[in-house]
Amino acid sequence: xxxxxxxxxxxxxxxxxxLTCCKLVKHSIYKKIVNVxxxxxxxxxxxxxxxxxxxxxxxxxxxxxxxxxxxxxxGVDALEFAKGEVKPDIILLGMKFPDMDGFExxxxxxxxxxxxxxxxxxxxxxxxxxxxxxxxxxxALDFIRKPYSAPIIKKRVENHIRLKKYADRLNxxxxxxxxxxxxxxxxxxxxxxxxxxxxxxxILMVDDSIEQISSLAESLKxxxxxxxxxxxxxxxxxxxxSKPPDIILLSASMPDMQAFEICRKLKxxxxxxxxxxxxxxxxxxxxxxxxxxxxxxxxxxxxxxSMAMIKARVRNYIEIKKYFDHLKELLERFEEExxxxxxxxxxxxxxxxxxx
Numbered sequence: 001x002x003x004x005x006x007x008x009x010x011x012x013x014x015x016x017x018x019l020t021c022c023k024l025v026k027h028s029i030y031k032k033i034v035n036v037x038x039x040x041x042x043x044x045x046x047x048x049x050x051x052x053x054x055x056x057x058x059x060x061x062x063x064x065x066x067x068x069x070x071x072x073x074x075g076v077d078a079l080e081f082a083k084g085e086v087k088p089d090i091i092l093l094g095m096k097f098p099d100m101d102g103f104e105x106x107x108x109x110x111x112x113x114x115x116x117x118x119x120x121x122x123x124x125x126x127x128x129x130x131x132x133x134x135x136x137x138x139x140a141l142d143f144i145r146k147p148y149s150a151p152i153i154k155k156r157v158e159n160h161i162r163l164k165k166y167a168d169r170l171n172x173x174x175x176x177x178x179x180x181x182x183x184x185x186x187x188x189x190x191x192x193x194x195x196x197x198x199x200x201x202x203i204l205m206v207d208d209s210i211e212q213i214s215s216l217a218e219s220l221k222x223x224x225x226x227x228x229x230x231x232x233x234x235x236x237x238x239x240x241x242s243k244p245p246d247i248i249l250l251s252a253s254m255p256d257m258q259a260f261e262i263c264r265k266l267k268x269x270x271x272x273x274x275x276x277x278x279x280x281x282x283x284x285x286x287x288x289x290x291x292x293x294x295x296x297x298x299x300x301x302x303x304x305x306s307m308a309m310i311k312a313r314v315r316n317y318i319e320i321k322k323y324f325d326h327l328k329e330l331l332e333r334f335e336e337e338x339x340x341x342x343x344x345x346x347x348x349x350x351x352x353x354x355x356x
Contacts, residue, residue, distance in 0.1 A: 043067055044161035047088035049078035049105070050123060051097050059092060062150045063157060075100035079108060082115045089161045091120045092144065095131060103138060110139035119160050129306055136312040142299070149286050155293040163320070170327040201318055202227060202243070206235045206262060207251035213280070216249075219307050220314070232262050239272040246318050250297070252281040252288050260295045267296035274324070276317040 045068040050056050056071045063069060070088065072078035075097040082091060091109070095102030106122070109115045119142075122135040126145040135143065142160060144153050202225045207213045210228060217226055227245060229235050239245060248266070250259050259279065266272045278299045279292040289300040298317055301310055 044089040047091045050094035075105045151290045202245045204245035204248045248277045252279045263295040
């Protein structure tokens with residue numbers, strides 16, 4: 001499970017502060033905030049865009065009844081469903097269709113304002129690194145490889161849908177407060193939103209043998225600040241420090257299952273739960289990949305992959321984290337500004353609200 005869902009707890013605390021400290025009980029935004037926070041998150045909706053009826057049926061069976069699914073076996077139908085009134089939360093995208101190339105479809109999805117924010121997981125043959133690199137460059141977030149591994153497909157889809165749902169909730173809250181700011185400030189021009197602090201991108205690499213990750217570290221240090229540790233305690237201490245990493249690369253080859261223990265401890269701690277973790281391994285091992293995803297990792301990469309592909313995956317997840325950090329910072333700025341706007345108001349009564 002991706003523990004970025006701990007954002008929900010952060011939001012509950014933040015919203016309670018707004019409802020009391022900002023004295024919003026008698027303002028219209030009060031009910032809107034409560035509605036957003038109390039709105040039950042519906043089960044995810046998956047668009048399976050794949051030309052093979054057999055593959056569609058197989059994926060639907062793997063995903064089960066927990067997720068709503070809709071199938072499109074042509075590029076035109078996939079675009080139509082993606083742009084529909086009820087949009088999918090995620091798209092599983094095959095690379096061949098009778099009427100268009102899968103990469104052409106991916107490019108169209110990412111170029112359209114209506115569909116560009118829908119996460120796409122591409123379906124590619126095992127070992128096709130060229131297609132994976134091309135998909136990453138066009139905007140694919142993740143990949144499923146044939147032949148299918150049922151646990152890996154289900155866990156990856158569930159993880160990305162969970163991220164999408166909470167990103168949507170954060171965006172709704174930002175929109176609410178931006179609207180309130182405009183209504184409350186006669187000459188408000190949105191300028192206080194500009195200039196969110198830059199994030200110094202830091203990668204924490206964890207492996208009991210520095211030699212094993214030296215080539216990867218050498219490549220990554222050109223673009224990021226690197227922190228390299230060899231023990232569980234050092235990894236947990238650095239992750240929980242005042243300057244935490246933006247992402248953690250964790251070697252799956254550490255002895256005595258240490259890597260999985262580190263990952264679980266990171267995800268159990270509210271202070272470190274939102275840091276994305278990627279497992280790195282020397283070879284392909286589906287059982288290890290499943291264990292890593294179940295422990296809370298967002299991805300699993302093999303050292304045999306091209307360096308360009310590894311760097312693209314790392315960049316993808318750093319960008320996602322920066323996006324969440326940016327939204328949270330906007331919400332904190334709104335809190336400060338609304339406190340200033342309503343500073344003189346009186347709160348004649350208190351309403352306790354359970355934000356589920």
